[in-house]
Amino acid sequence: MSHTTGAGREAFTATEARTYWDRRHAESDDLASGGNISMSRAENAMFYAVRTARLLEVLGTQSDPASPLRVLDAGCGQGHFSRAIASFGHRVDGIDTSEVAVAGCRAAAGPLESYAVSALQDWSPSHLYDVVVSIDVLYHLMDDREWEASVRHLASLVRLGGRIGLVDHQADADRAWSHYQKTRAASRYRAVLEECGMTVERFVRNDFRDDPAGMHVAVRVA
Structure with missing residues (x-):
């Protein structure tokens, strides 16, 4: 079900969002496709760094x-962070709803990387993860039910003592910025994660220029 955003436009449905991101990955370069489309390639390179x-x-x-971390990059896009994680010596699974992005990731994958087409709430691996991260993805889920189901499902994939890192803003209220971006209050992340047996440890800000985003970091304790 769609709704009107603060910008006065109908929010993307899940189907519309998948079409948009598939097209964006096909038409944009490897940085702009998942980065900030208002930045130059050089600026996006700094932002990614x-x-x-x-x-x-x-x-x-x-x-x-001998014992690499198992990491899930949930919403991996064209695989920039997945490849970085693998370069650190960790074993990484990257998932994304974009078939275009995943095809590109698979073509360039190294031995520690594995990629699949999947929505966040549908991924069903044969193992739990030491770390689950979702970078610049959750605030593109416009439907609150899909957002909450995705957060809960990703939390369920973290082993006892493992961590999860979810990128959003550290704000006191929800805000719809456009037809494809809606940030949620930090208190909502905390409430859902705590219900899933996790303790929120900190918020790691990007600290790049005036970017307000960062990562809600929590550890599984139960």
Whole structure:
């Protein structure tokens, strides 16, 4: 079901959103397709570098070739963060609803990378993860039911003692910015994650220019 956003346009349905992102991945370069379309390629390269550094705050700086972390990159797009995670020595699964993006990821995949077409709430792996991350994805889910189901499902895929990192804003209220972007209050993330047996540890800000986004980080305790 669609609804009118603050910008006065009908919000994307799930089907419309998938069509939009498939087209964007097909027509945009590897950085702009999942980055900030108002930035130049050089600016997006800097933005990705900053966010990769923030990602390390969630993954940690240890790497053991004999026992790599299992990581899920939920909404991997064209695989920039998945490839970075694999380069750190971790085993990563990347999922995305865009067949175009996943095809490109598979073509360039290394031995520690695996990719599949799947919505966040539908992914059904044979194992739990040490870390689950979803970067710049959840605030593109316009339907609140799909958003909550996705957060709950991703949390269910984290092993005891494992972590989850979900990118959104750290705001006190929900806000629809456009027909394909809606941020949710930090209190909503905390409430859902705590109901799923997790403790929210911190919010890791991107800290790139005036970007207000960052990662809600939680650990499974039950």
